[in-house]
Amino acid sequence: MTTVSGTEPTVVFVKKIQAGGEACAKCRDIEQRLRFDGLMNRLDEILAAREGDPDSPGAMLAERLGVRRAPFFVIRDPDGGERVIESYLAFKRWFSTVGSTTGDLKDVVDRHPDLAFV
Amino acid sequence: MTTTFEFEPIAGRFADRHPEEILEWALGQYGNISVSFSGAEDVVLVDMACRIRPGVPVFTLDTGRLHADTYRFIETVRETYPIELDVLHPDAEQLNQLVREKGLFSFYRDGHGECCGIRKVGPLSRKLATLDAWITGQRRDQSPDTRAEVPVVQRDGVFSGPDRTLVKINPLANWSSADVWKYIRENDVPFNELHRKGFASIGCEPCTRAVLPNQHEREGRWWWESSAEKECGLHADNVRKAG
Numbered sequence: 001m002t003t004v005s006g007t008e009p010t011v012v013f014v015k016k017i018q019a020g021g022e023a024c025a026k027c028r029d030i031e032q033r034l035r036f037d038g039l040m041n042r043l044d045e046i047l048a049a050r051e052g053d054p055d056s057p058g059a060m061l062a063e064r065l066g067v068r069r070a071p072f073f074v075i076r077d078p079d080g081g082e083r084v085i086e087s088y089l090a091f092k093r094w095f096s097t098v099g100s101t102t103g104d105l106k107d108v109v110d111r112h113p114d115l116a117f118v
Numbered sequence: 119m120t121t122t123f124e125f126e127p128i129a130g131r132f133a134d135r136h137p138e139e140i141l142e143w144a145l146g147q148y149g150n151i152s153v154s155f156s157g158a159e160d161v162v163l164v165d166m167a168c169r170i171r172p173g174v175p176v177f178t179l180d181t182g183r184l185h186a187d188t189y190r191f192i193e194t195v196r197e198t199y200p201i202e203l204d205v206l207h208p209d210a211e212q213l214n215q216l217v218r219e220k221g222l223f224s225f226y227r228d229g230h231g232e233c234c235g236i237r238k239v240g241p242l243s244r245k246l247a248t249l250d251a252w253i254t255g256q257r258r259d260q261s262p263d264t265r266a267e268v269p270v271v272q273r274d275g276v277f278s279g280p281d282r283t284l285v286k287i288n289p290l291a292n293w294s295s296a297d298v299w300k301y302i303r304e305n306d307v308p309f310n311e312l313h314r315k316g317f318a319s320i321g322c323e324p325c326t327r328a329v330l331p332n333q334h335e336r337e338g339r340w341w342w343e344s345s346a347e348k349e350c351g352l353h354a355d356n357v358r359k360a361g
Contacts, residue, residue, distance in 0.1 A: 034275075036125070036126060036129070036269065036272060039275055040267055054321050083131040092275070093181040104235075105212075105232075105235030105236055105239045105240050105243075106231040106232040106235040106236060107235075108243075108276065109230070109232075109234045109235045109238075110231050111237055112276050112294050114256070114261070115234070115239055115242070115276065116230060116231075116238060116239075116321075116339075117156075117260070117308065117319070117321065117339070118154060118156060118179065118238055118242055118254070
C-alpha cells in the first residue's frame with residue numbers, strides 16, 4: 001500500500017467485481033456518491049474483490065477481516081490498527097469531522113489539500 | 119434535512135451552463151450565501167455576482183502573509199464593486215502559539231499543513247458555519263488529479279455535518295484558465311498585478327512563486343515539498359486502481 005507521510009490514516013475501498021467484469025450495482029452506487037461528494041480522490045487504495053476469485057486482493061482482505069459484503073472501507077492507522085466501515089454514511093462522518101484545535105486543522109488540510117488553495 | 123442526492127439533478131442540470139447562469143440560480147436559491155474570493159483571478163465571480171445581486175456578500179481570507187500586491191488588489195475590488203466584503207483573520211491565540219513555538223517560517227521545515235490550517239482553514243471553518251451555501255472559484259483544470267471531479271453544485275463534503283448541509287457551488291468548474299482570462303479581458307475586470315509578474319496561482323507570499331511558461335500553476339506553490347507530500351497521500355497516482 002502506498003503511504004506518504006506515514007503519520008495519517010489511510011483509506012482502502014474494496015469493491016466487488018462481478019464475473020462479467022463490471023462492479024456490482026451497490027459498488028457503482030457508492031462510487032457515484034464518492035465522486036459526487038468529492039471523496040473519490042481521498043481513497044489511498046482501491047481493491048477488487050473478484051467474484052469466484054478468492055485470491056483477488058479485495059477478497060483476501062475481506063476474508064482476513066471477516067467482512068462478508070462489499071463494498072466496504074478499511075481505515076488503517078499509522079500504528080497498524082485497522083477499522084472496517086461498511087456504511088457509506090459512517091464513512092462520510094469519519095471524513096467530515098472538522099475540529100478546532102491546531103492539530104485538527106492541520107489534519108483537515110492534509111485530508112483536503114485543495115482547501116489550502118482557498 | 120437536505121440530502122446529498124438532492125443536488126445530483128441540479129448538478130446535472132447546470133453541468134454545461136455558463137457560470138453566470140449557475141450564479142443566478144445559486145443567488146436566487148440561497149439567501150444566506152457568500153462568494154469566496156482569494157485575491158486572484160476568481161475576481162470574475164465577484165464581477166458576475168454583483169451584477170446579479172448588488173451588495174452580494176463576499177469573503178476573503180487575510181492570512182497575514184499575503185503579497186502587498188494582493189492586499190492592494192483586495193482593496194481595489196472592495197472599492198470597485200458593490201459588495202459586502204468580509205475580511206477574515208486567523209485566531210490570534212492559535213497563531214501566537216504557532217509562532218512562539220515554531221517561528222514564522224515553520225512551513226519550510228514541517229510542511230504547509232499546520233500553518234494553512236491556522237491561517238486559512240480555521241477562519242474558513244468559522245465563516246462557513248454561519249452560511250447555508252458558499253461559492254468558490256474551483257476549476258477542474260487547476261489540478262487534474264484532485265479537482266478532476268469538481269461538480270458545479272455539491273454538498274460540501276468537509277464542512278457539512280450530520281445535522282447540517284452546507285452547499286458548495288463551483289460556477290467555474292468547467293472553465294479553463296483561458297476562459298477566465300478571456301472574460302477578464304473582455305469585461306475589463308481588474309486583476310492582481312502579480313499575474314503580470316508570472317504568478318499563476320496566488321497564495322501567501324512565502325509559499326507562492328512565479329512559474330515559467332507552460333509550467334502548471336500548481337508548481338508555483340509549496341515547491342520545496344515533494345509532489346507526493348503536497349498531495350498528502352491523496353494524489354491520484356497514489357491510488358492503486360482495481361484491476
